Amino acid sequence: MTASPLHATLRRHVEAGAVPGAVGLVARGDDVEVVAVGHTDVEGSAPMARDSVFRIASVTKPITAAALLMLVDEGRIGLGDPVADWLPELAKPMVVRTPTSPVDDVVPAVRQITVEDLLSFRAGWGLPDDFT
Numbered sequence: 001m002t003a004s005p006l007h008a009t010l011r012r013h014v015e016a017g018a019v020p021g022a023v024g025l026v027a028r029g030d031d032v033e034v035v036a037v038g039h040t041d042v043e044g045s046a047p048m049a050r051d052s053v054f055r056i057a058s059v060t061k062p063i064t065a066a067a068l069l070m071l072v073d074e075g076r077i078g079l080g081d082p083v084a085d086w087l088p089e090l091a092k093p094m095v096v097r098t099p100t101s102p103v104d105d106v107v108p109a110v111r112q113i114t115v116e117d118l119l120s121f122r123a124g125w126g127l128p129d130d131f132t
Contacts, residue, residue, distance in 0.1 A: 007035045014038035020076035021048030065119055070113070079119070
């Protein structure tokens with residue numbers, strides 16, 4: 001049996017060492033897929049299960065993303081829509097010149113920030129390359 005795309009994606013991240021384990025759920029109507037891969041910790045002390053408990057430092061982001069994706073699914077918002085429609089202060093974005101530039105070395109963005117940019121954390125706001 002071939003692994004589902006969800007299983008293959010989660011397994012790839014576990015095998016790459018990005019995370020020790022992961023649980024994913026995708027639902028569309030009554031069609032629901034839940035996948036658990038890897039382990040609950042880096043030592044491999046217990047396999048990941050669909051009911052494994054996770055600590056989430058900021059629950060606002062995943063809840064907001066889920067709500068936004070529901071609007072995308074309903075066709076009310078597009079992933080390519082510019083966020084300036086709802087957040088006019090982002091109409092003229094400035095971005096860090098290069099990934100290794102100081103955070104104050106900014107230039108005008110070549111395009112608007114989109115809904116997809118915010119969901120994937122690639123809106124162009126700079127952090128030092130060591131994330132301090």
